[in-house]
Amino acid sequence: MLIHPWDAARDEHEWRDWLRTRDFGQLAANGVNGGPPVVVPTHFLFDGDRILLHLARPNPIWAAVEAAPRVVVSVYDDYAYIPSGWRSDVPENGVPTSYYASVQLTCEAHVVDDKEGKAEILRRQLAHHEPEGGYGEVAADAGPYHRNLSAIRGLRLDVVGVRAKFKYDDRRPVEFRERISAGLAERDLPGDASARTQQRRRMHFS
Template sequence: MLIHPWDSVVEAESLAFVRDNQFGHLIAAGRGRDVPVVVPTQFALAGDRTVLLHLARPNPVWAAIEENPKVLLAVGAPWAYIPGAWRAEPGTDPRLGVPTTYYSSVQLTCHAEIVTDDDGKLEILRHQLADLEPDAGDPAEMPRLLSGIRGLRLAVEEVRGKFKYDGHRDAAFRGRVAEGLARRGGPGDEAALRHLA
């Protein structure tokens, strides 16, 4: 992903974003494939350098990971389309403004370890449930669940974050866009307003 200096995010802020948005796309390139395998998935960030998740045994991603354990986990948040008129400079034709899209995106490059033993899968499930559903029952009491899944432990090797919100523009410009977002109130607009503030 292209990251301009004004869109770049420090690692700590990127990881905080991932912790707050624990759903993404796991991408496994495998070897000699025409396209990578892409799997939308819930996950849990354990510390700053480990991602834990589980997937169904028949998932096609397992073969790709066995071919090549280097994977990418892409996490994105709500996006907001910004019409060109909102970005036009005062006194110019609004039709000449350049539209864009505001969004946050973090990509974690990882080394994947497939977890097949019951104790390892239970560790992953317990960690995910403690984070997402603390009052859930013990997954050890669901034996069919364990036999139907495999776990993944991802060791994070690189963190790349991009928060695209016109960070290189002045406060007046960003204020005009914020006014448009506040008036429109569409999906993703509230998140974009928080970033502009």
């Protein structure tokens, strides 16, 4: 991912605050024996230092992780297409672009196969995704889930590197960005409101 200086996260707090409200992304691992990368869309839990998740035992990601445990979790959101006419006073001279936020976490993967370890990951994920409760006991040898633990494997992903990008025309003058903001508000396609929110938040840094 190319990150120009003006698109980079302002500091660690910015990308952490953004990621704190997101828990779905893509887990990518190198392919085995020269094969293409294996990419798995998945929910996850980021606790600030590591990512926890579980996947079905037949998932093809396992062979890839065991062959090369350095993986990437990619999360993106708040995206919108910005038409060429919005970016120039002379519409036919404008260059279109994409607005988006993206955080890519490089991680060292540790496979979790013991029952208690998998139960702990499932406990924490359920508590995160279903904070209202009501999902029953999560234990290695009791409750409604323990018989299904053999069908999954867990992953603990220790974060060893972060690349964060917030691409919202930050190098452009405020008047230019105000015009784009107005265009997003008027068009109001799915994604426009969240992209506009991020764009205006970044505008306050200028």
